[in-house]
Amino acid sequence: MSGIASIAIVRPVAARAGSLLLTLWLVSALVFLAGQVLPGDVGRVMLGPFADAQSVAELNHKLGTDQPILLQYWHWFSRAITGDFGDSLSMRAPVVPFVLQGIRNSAALAGVVLLFLVPIGIGAGVAAGLRAGSLIDKLIVLTGVSLSIVPDFVSGLLLLMVFGLWLAWFPITGAAPDGAGFWTSSYYLILPALPLVLNLIGYVARMTRAGVIEARAADYTRTAILKGLSPSQVLFKHVLRNALVPTVAVIATQSGFLLGGLVVIEALFGIQGLGNLVLSAAKARDFPMLEAGVLVMATIFVSTAAIGDFLQALLDPRQRRRSAP
Amino acid sequence: MTKRSDIDLLRNQSTRGQNGDIWNVAVDEYAQGFLKRRDLLKYAALLGLTGFAASQGLFTSGARAATAGGTVRVGLGQPTKAIDPVTITDPASIGVLSQVGEYLILDDPKDGLQPKLALSWEADETAKRWTFKLRPGVKFHDGRSVTAKDVVASFERLVDPASGSSALSAYKGILSKGGAKVVDDETVAFDLDQSNGNFPFYVSSDVYNAVILPADYAGDFEKNFNGTGPFKLDSFRPKQGASFVRNPDYWGDKALPDRVEIKFFDDEQAQVLALQAGQLDVIPSTTRLELAIEGNPNFKLLSVQASSHDPAHLRTDQAPFTDKRVRRALALTIDREAVVKGLLKDRAVVGNDTPFAPIFPSADPSVPQRKQDIAEAKRLLGEAGVPNGFEVTLTTERAYDIPDYAVIIQNFAKKAGIDIKLNVLPQDAYYGSATFGSSPWLDSNLGITDFGHRGTPDIFLNATLKSSGAWNAAHFNNPDYDALLLDYGKARDLQAQRVAAGKIQNLLLDETPLIISYFSQYSRIVSSKVEGVRFTAISHLLLDKVSFV
Numbered sequence: 001m002s003g004i005a006s007i008a009i010v011r012p013v014a015a016r017a018g019s020l021l022l023t024l025w026l027v028s029a030l031v032f033l034a035g036q037v038l039p040g041d042v043g044r045v046m047l048g049p050f051a052d053a054q055s056v057a058e059l060n061h062k063l064g065t066d067q068p069i070l071l072q073y074w075h076w077f078s079r080a081i082t083g084d085f086g087d088s089l090s091m092r093a094p095v096v097p098f099v100l101q102g103i104r105n106s107a108a109l110a111g112v113v114l115l116f117l118v119p120i121g122i123g124a125g126v127a128a129g130l131r132a133g134s135l136i137d138k139l140i141v142l143t144g145v146s147l148s149i150v151p152d153f154v155s156g157l158l159l160l161m162v163f164g165l166w167l168a169w170f171p172i173t174g175a176a177p178d179g180a181g182f183w184t185s186s187y188y189l190i191l192p193a194l195p196l197v198l199n200l201i202g203y204v205a206r207m208t209r210a211g212v213i214e215a216r217a218a219d220y221t222r223t224a225i226l227k228g229l230s231p232s233q234v235l236f237k238h239v240l241r242n243a244l245v246p247t248v249a250v251i252a253t254q255s256g257f258l259l260g261g262l263v264v265i266e267a268l269f270g271i272q273g274l275g276n277l278v279l280s281a282a283k284a285r286d287f288p289m290l291e292a293g294v295l296v297m298a299t300i301f302v303s304t305a306a307i308g309d310f311l312q313a314l315l316d317p318r319q320r321r322r323s324a325p
Numbered sequence: 326m327t328k329r330s331d332i333d334l335l336r337n338q339s340t341r342g343q344n345g346d347i348w349n350v351a352v353d354e355y356a357q358g359f360l361k362r363r364d365l366l367k368y369a370a371l372l373g374l375t376g377f378a379a380s381q382g383l384f385t386s387g388a389r390a391a392t393a394g395g396t397v398r399v400g401l402g403q404p405t406k407a408i409d410p411v412t413i414t415d416p417a418s419i420g421v422l423s424q425v426g427e428y429l430i431l432d433d434p435k436d437g438l439q440p441k442l443a444l445s446w447e448a449d450e451t452a453k454r455w456t457f458k459l460r461p462g463v464k465f466h467d468g469r470s471v472t473a474k475d476v477v478a479s480f481e482r483l484v485d486p487a488s489g490s491s492a493l494s495a496y497k498g499i500l501s502k503g504g505a506k507v508v509d510d511e512t513v514a515f516d517l518d519q520s521n522g523n524f525p526f527y528v529s530s531d532v533y534n535a536v537i538l539p540a541d542y543a544g545d546f547e548k549n550f551n552g553t554g555p556f557k558l559d560s561f562r563p564k565q566g567a568s569f570v571r572n573p574d575y576w577g578d579k580a581l582p583d584r585v586e587i588k589f590f591d592d593e594q595a596q597v598l599a600l601q602a603g604q605l606d607v608i609p610s611t612t613r614l615e616l617a618i619e620g621n622p623n624f625k626l627l628s629v630q631a632s633s634h635d636p637a638h639l640r641t642d643q644a645p646f647t648d649k650r651v652r653r654a655l656a657l658t659i660d661r662e663a664v665v666k667g668l669l670k671d672r673a674v675v676g677n678d679t680p681f682a683p684i685f686p687s688a689d690p691s692v693p694q695r696k697q698d699i700a701e702a703k704r705l706l707g708e709a710g711v712p713n714g715f716e717v718t719l720t721t722e723r724a725y726d727i728p729d730y731a732v733i734i735q736n737f738a739k740k741a742g743i744d745i746k747l748n749v750l751p752q753d754a755y756y757g758s759a760t761f762g763s764s765p766w767l768d769s770n771l772g773i774t775d776f777g778h779r780g781t782p783d784i785f786l787n788a789t790l791k792s793s794g795a796w797n798a799a800h801f802n803n804p805d806y807d808a809l810l811l812d813y814g815k816a817r818d819l820q821a822q823r824v825a826a827g828k829i830q831n832l833l834l835d836e837t838p839l840i841i842s843y844f845s846q847y848s849r850i851v852s853s854k855v856e857g858v859r860f861t862a863i864s865h866l867l868l869d870k871v872s873f874v
Contacts, residue, residue, distance in 0.1 A: 047489065048491055052493035053759075058486050091406065164598060172595060272565060
């Protein structure tokens, strides 16, 4: 990367980082406030509806959850600033290892999804775009749309029954046994990844198709053909490079959604990802855990969007020219 | 043996003082056919005649099955918090805990009270002091011996509000701090707050928190799962599962399986799929899951009788339910047999609007059963000045079969012109802060709540119906009831208990603060390949006798 480009990148990155910090602070305050409107208090939720009021009061006192909300928030915030996210109230253990485990499991699942989604989605989109209006184009678009309207808990269950139960090709749960290697863990994640792939594939394919159609009609493509470049050179150098710009942005934002925790799929396949972590923390009114989980999610969403923009800039010659001084 | 000579044998049980009289009364009841032999023997255990009950073959001696070895694979729900016997409340945690933790007494659904870490027990004349002899030679998994000190510390911890114990409400008014005392290394005494003839149930598995832990237990149970049970910890992974191995130093018969592997599931459908795929041997059951395995020879549905029920409370201090005729009318619209057959697939017994489940020996069976009678319901409504019925909102929780049950009640009530609107909330919203004034459960005009199994009716009678009860959602304030409840608590022998119970049952039928249409059984689904899975109605899972076919 040239010096000019790197300077051009520093400023937007700094601006992004600033807005990320502001977002995180707002999110953390909102989570705390939202917690105040949930029914029941921490002690009550932990000890259950049939526990004695005195026990509940003692537990809340022990956990410090009987203090004024602003004071509680300040305690949490001043520690979080230093990177100390405290102990989970419900699991009675430091929050960070749980969150790291959640990130690891969510990332593994997202990785397997992208592994299928990117080649198949883009391949189908290019195939459709190059033959716009043909039968194959219509078939690809229709299949993509049909698949995307099936909710993941339905397709997840169907896939589980077909491939997990009847054919027994895959294990029922997505959590590999302890000490499983990379390949085993990935194999366990194929079934949970499929409903998400099916859900997103039509979207990626449609974006790619639109990009291909637009790029093929563009002046630069005509110029390239007139220059006498071979069809494959035209396709890869000119058409695809431009056609994939919106697709890359879409994949980046979808990665954020995949990494940010998928409550339904994680619950169905028993994967302890971020979605599961945040959901159970909310149920248990476990604020340290909830805060840490939500902040990680927010960070992922903001960063993937930023990475999407950056990749778009890298791919799109017009944007590169615009950011040059 | 003829019944005659059997009765002579029972009479000859040399018993101590006070208990002797009570025992003889019970034998009379048996002789006159008022008491089943099995219930009589269960009763013997309550009085501390454990040796005798065992000699009569009541307690399954756990005949050794042909094969030892193998791994039992168990699916459970996701524990809601760190597993600590003192604070647990959820079924999954109880299932995990029962692999390693033991109680003084096990309340077995089939055989009643079975001596575990206590060998025998007896009460003084007032039933205010109970003395328990401990089983000698029991060791914790870390090798230390179990002494009276550990037992006393375990109960002192549970009745100490500062410990955040979730058993405090169970012991309220029965046992307070300082009540448990070391007599000698192998004897423990309990001085109760008031007489209680059912106290052994309170130190049994019925209070699932009452696992015996070392005196120096510091709340870090997940570190080593240090208990006395037939299995000991192999590994524990929060949110994922746990595995246990046979405890070679167990005081009783060693466990048959080599290992128990427990996996936590967030989703019950995934659980049943894993069972069907042969990846699990035992899972908890719900009515919906039972449909999935019905008629499939690869699985068995095991059930135990229980006192679990879902009472509908009618707020006696708020219109339209201030008039007991209106309350009775609503109760009379319900066809209980249809609920048991249709909704609960016959895995329940009909209830009679009182917490006295048929499984409680003290329940008076002569009280007439309330049946559906729409004409009578309409007549009562007319008498109460609402001949065309009224509108009311039924508030309840999205849990188990309760939403369906609410719809059934809604349909039955229509037959008498009562128009019920449903308000179904998520479970935690329904319970709210579980205190009067900020809990839909305790504040709603008409509501349905889930109550799990208890070994005695005491806690239902006290907490849900006494005027000062913490769970009195019906806001039932009846001095006669409160007085009868005292009589019931004082009754030492079964006959006196039944007389008191009968009066309470009749009063509750007349007043109808609660509608209790059924007592449901507790079930688990197991693979046909495993034999010997035992469990209690409050989610204990006992796997030490499991063998593979």
